Each structure stands twice: as C-alpha cells, then as structure tokens.
Amino acid sequence: MDVNVSVVDLQGFCSRDMVAVMEPTKPTIGRPKSENPRGKAVPVRFTADERAAVQAAADAAGLSLSAWVRERAVASARRAAARAKPEEESAAQPDT
Numbered sequence: 001m002d003v004n005v006s007v008v009d010l011q012g013f014c015s016r017d018m019v020a021v022m023e024p025t026k027p028t029i030g031r032p033k034s035e036n037p038r039g040k041a042v043p044v045r046f047t048a049d050e051r052a053a054v055q056a057a058a059d060a061a062g063l064s065l066s067a068w069v070r071e072r073a074v075a076s077a078r079r080a081a082a083r084a085k086p087e088e089e090s091a092a093q094p095d096t
Helices: 007-013 016-022 048-061 065-092
Strands: none
Touching: 048 065
C-alpha cells in the first residue's frame, strides 16, 4: 500500500506551528550584531595641524584615527576618575 503525502496534506494534519518549523528559513544577510555596539558618537574638531599630529600617532600605534582617540580618551578618563576617587573618600571621612 503506497501513501502519498504532500505539504498540503500536512498543513491540514499538523498544527500551523509545526508546518512553520518544517519550512526552510531564509539565510541572514548583513553584518552580525555586535555584543557591545558603539552607538554613541562624540564629535571632535581639530585644526589641520592637530589632526595631522593625532593621525601620525594613530598610524604609529597601528590603529585607525577613531580607535586611537577612543583608546586614549577612555584611558585618560579612567585615570582621572581613579585620582578623584581617593579625594572623594577622604572628604567623606571626618578627621579624628
């Protein structure tokens, strides 16, 4: 006994969710989503001489201009925050 089953027959027999699972999915197109996206921009203006100096430093470090500026700005901000933290703690504690 031969049984011919088609997708149309399955749609009547199976739930809609099962048929959706059985259908091939479309391949994803484009760049994969970043786990830590950088969505905030900080516009910075340089004179021609300043930009040339910053670009030379970025080239020497083997980084893009944006990556070099980001790296240096974040490192400087972290150092400044670390220096300010002990001052804040000593101001909060009364002298005995």
